[in-house]
Amino acid sequence: MKKFITTLVFALMISCCLYAQDGKPVTATTKEFMQINTVESVLAGGLGRSRLIVTNPDGSQTDTDLENLFSMTGINFKNIKENENKLVKLLKKYTDEGWKLEHVTPLTLSQNDTGSGGIFMTRYLLSKEAAPKEKA
Template sequence: MFKKILFVAFLVISFLEVEAQVYEYRIVTSIESVVPMGLGRSRIISNQEDKDYMEYTSSRTVESKKQNKSKRKEAKVDDFDETKILNFYSATGINFQNIASNDALLSSKVNTMIEQGWELSFVTSGVESDAGKGDGTGIFITRFIFKRIKA
């Protein structure tokens, strides 16, 4: 009986300890151009400066129609990492070597983040692709969302 009580107490304490953890999050974004012949700008971007979103947020209610007067340029971060990667297309079409090269660079970034104590939590992506003849623009964007226990 004592062992059962001890085991239940251990489980409860473990659960409370896990619930008490506070996480911090970091987002890394890859932007891969689908513009052919190297004309696009593909990058891996990660911020090195934190911003408080509340400084750029206003709340509107039925009673208060106050508009947000913060300046967009004040929201910009000056400290960020920018890693050049390759475009999906070359002059002849899809370039699989470029895709493999981007995968190698993205893997390196993810592995570095994990070595620094970050855990990959979510990955989300979207695309705005070439709409056909005469368009010639498009990007493939992926956001890697990492978390780690806040110190």
């Protein structure tokens, strides 16, 4: 029985190899990934630094300023609207180029017990099919 199973597995492996080598090039599809991070400061008075960081598939990065969520008088809704507008335009640009939003991860960090200070960070993972590569 053991000899029969071994022979069967060996025959299947050979037939799979022969089937894969029918003279046609075998193509492999791979995905490229890109990540967008928004880091929004929760420090009052514009003292914080907020950024939008894009990590491209080749590892290079671009950094764009975002407005701080708070001004001296509290929450600044104009700044929130501007930040959302930048992000939506950027996501639309990439989806128009064929990128697909794979996953969104929201993160929050509070710096101290009084609740003053901290950041909101959101990571957007995008992917798209890379150009097929010919295998030898």
